[in-house]
Amino acid sequence: MKGSATPALMRLKRQDLLQKCAYVNGAWLSKVETISVVDPATGEKLAQVAACERSDVDTAVSFAITAFQRWRDVLPSERGAHLRKWAAGMRENAEDLAAIMTAEQGKPLTEARSEISYAASFLDWFAAEGERAYGETIPSHLARSRLSVQMQPVGVTVAITPWNFPSAMITRKAGAALAAGCTMIVKPAPETPLSALALARLAEDAGVPAGVFQVITGEAAPLAKRLLDHSDVRAFSFTGSTEIGRILLEQSAKTLRKASLELGGNAPFIVFDDAPLETAVAGCMAAKFATSGQDCLAANRIYVQGGSYQRFVHEFAKATSKLKVGNGFEPGVDIGPMTKPSVVEKCRRQISEALCAGARIVVGGQDSPLGGNFVTPTVLADVTDGMLIAKEETFGPVAAILPFDREAEVVARANNSEMGLAAYVYTRDLNRAMRVTDQLEYGMVAVNTPKFTGAPIPFGGWKQSGLGREGSRHGLTEYLEPKYVCISNIAD
Numbered sequence: 417m418k419g420s421a422t423p424a425l426m427r428l429k430r431q432d433l434l435q436k437c438a439y440v441n442g443a444w445l446s447k448v449e450t451i452s453v454v455d456p457a458t459g460e461k462l463a464q465v466a467a468c469e470r471s472d473v474d475t476a477v478s479f480a481i482t483a484f485q486r487w488r489d490v491l492p493s494e495r496g497a498h499l500r501k502w503a504a505g506m507r508e509n510a511e512d513l514a515a516i517m518t519a520e521q522g523k524p525l526t527e528a529r530s531e532i533s534y535a536a537s538f539l540d541w542f543a544a545e546g547e548r549a550y551g552e553t554i555p556s557h558l559a560r561s562r563l564s565v566q567m568q569p570v571g572v573t574v575a576i577t578p579w580n581f582p583s584a585m586i587t588r589k590a591g592a593a594l595a596a597g598c599t600m601i602v603k604p605a606p607e608t609p610l611s612a613l614a615l616a617r618l619a620e621d622a623g624v625p626a627g628v629f630q631v632i633t634g635e636a637a638p639l640a641k642r643l644l645d646h647s648d649v650r651a652f653s654f655t656g657s658t659e660i661g662r663i664l665l666e667q668s669a670k671t672l673r674k675a676s677l678e679l680g681g682n683a684p685f686i687v688f689d690d691a692p693l694e695t696a697v698a699g700c701m702a703a704k705f706a707t708s709g710q711d712c713l714a715a716n717r718i719y720v721q722g723g724s725y726q727r728f729v730h731e732f733a734k735a736t737s738k739l740k741v742g743n744g745f746e747p748g749v750d751i752g753p754m755t756k757p758s759v760v761e762k763c764r765r766q767i768s769e770a771l772c773a774g775a776r777i778v779v780g781g782q783d784s785p786l787g788g789n790f791v792t793p794t795v796l797a798d799v800t801d802g803m804l805i806a807k808e809e810t811f812g813p814v815a816a817i818l819p820f821d822r823e824a825e826v827v828a829r830a831n832n833s834e835m836g837l838a839a840y841v842y843t844r845d846l847n848r849a850m851r852v853t854d855q856l857e858y859g860m861v862a863v864n865t866p867k868f869t870g871a872p873i874p875f876g877g878w879k880q881s882g883l884g885r886e887g888s889r890h891g892l893t894e895y896l897e898p899k900y901v902c903i904s905n906i907a908d
């Protein structure tokens with residue numbers, strides 16, 4: 417297998433972006449205890465990163481409180497200037513940041529570069545939004561009084577982020593928090609701390625004051641619990657599985673704080689007979705195999721209407737068979753290693769159960785000849801809604817295609833899930849697109865395209881896919897509190 421992380425990391429233009437210490441109050445905190453960061457493609461150890469303790473969490477929270485007292489009073493335009501400088505630093509060092517991401521997460525370098533650009537866009541977006549945290553005045557119902565509402569920053573905030581988008585899931589939260597005047601402590605996934613620490617190094621370059629942005633590295637559960645035990649943490653934002661989201665919300669209950677949860681998905685991808693087949697196949701390939709399938713927006717149930725079912729299965733399988741699997745550093749690779757062995761096991765389990773229940777393999781299905789964390793891109797046809805692969809989020813490069821007959825039937829089946837993050841509809845019929853979109857119980861619906869995200873859109877899910885929204889003008893409100901002010905007895 418070509419490509420390798422170690423030489424790529426040795427070739428970084430800025431070796432100082434490869435940090436192994438936690439980032440607390442503007443200083444790099446080394447610890448005797450460490451966690452290992454491993455290249456998911458080869459299993460080789462890339463770095464030993466500080467394993468913080470509960471006392472480090474307490475220290476970070478204390479510094480975040482102190483920093484908030486100053487940061488909240490910095491002009492929004494000045495906060496925005498820091499964010500824009502941070503974004504510029506990301507772009508100037510995009511190649512290094514992408515190499516660090518591919519090394520620890522495994523995604524192909526081309527996708528890592530795209531994520532860096534996507535991540536930087538959230539800093540620019542919220543630099544501007546921070547200057548629009550408008551309040552309001554209210555026509556008074558009280559004599560000689562003036563009524564107004566101010567939007568004020570909530571205070572110290574926490575972000576707990578996943579390994580599949582190790583940069584963008586941080587800046588989508590930190591950009592909004594810092595623009596609003598809050599401070600933020602990030603607890604990145606233990607699989608991908610290097611990307612988070614590189615962001616901290618660039619925040620330092622951008623002059624973000626000590627204590628405003630901090631990164632606590634180490635094991636997830638104990639550190640996250642400690643962070644949420646602090647009543648001074650006034651908001652938290654989590655991106656990850658629904659299971660963990662529920663745990664964190666429970667842990668937050670006793671200290672009552674704002675919560676923004678971007679959780680799991682189970683996206684239906686609906687292809688009607690009138691959809692242009694080539695467009696639908698290409699769109700489905702992108703929606704299924706982006707991030708090597710490890711994407712909360714991934715097409716998880718591919719519903720294809722009877723009249724085009726066999727042609728779609730044939731063309732989709734043909735395109736899947738052409739996907740190149742390998743080390744993310746190797747040119748032309750489409751599907752990298754899974755970041756966690758658990759993802760490989762889940763794919764195996766879902767394929768096996770589906771075959772036992774009557775599905776058929778059209779392409780793939782066998783263990784990858786590359787072994788380790790690699791999964792052969794697989795297409796299963798004749799899948800039914802009762803199979804695990806349709807009921808659970810796959811989060812890997814395994815496609816499940818299900819036939820359907822009528823519009824009302826497929827809408828009901830698509831909605832028959834406790835998840836409600838994203839859905840896709842392919843049809844030429846605008847009336848049908850509007851009818852189906854109106855009925856789908858999902859936070860985001862894409863018609864005739866696989867790509868719809870970006871800083872301007874309200875990213876979030878219905879039902880068990882989360883609470884709140886990130887990005888757009890909505891993302892800022894997760895970090896703001898309205899304050900109603902009544903000034904009375906104003907002299908005539």
Ligand SMILES: NC(=O)c1ccc[n+]([C@@H]2O[C@H](COP(=O)([O-])OP(=O)(O)OC[C@H]3O[C@@H](n4cnc5c(N)ncnc54)[C@H](O)[C@@H]3O)[C@@H](O)[C@H]2O)c1
Pocket residue numbers: 576577578579580581603604605606636637638640641655656657658660661663664677678679680681711712809811837881882
């Ligand atoms: N909705 C979204 O925007 C979005 C984005 C990315 C991932 N996801 C979802 O996340 C899942 C895959 O990512 P994942 O495996 O990293 O999710 P995960 O829930 O296992 O982990 C997410 C984060 O939570 C931490 N964590 C794990 N156990 C914890 C605990 N007990 N207490 C506190 N923190 C804990 C992890 O270290 C990581 O930092 C999928 O379900 C995917 O759909 C959703």
Ligand SMILES: O=C[C@H](O)CS(=O)(=O)O
Pocket residue numbers: 580581584678710711712713869875
């Ligand atoms: O995995 C889920 C991510 O939130 C998808 S995206 O980064 O918003 O495209």
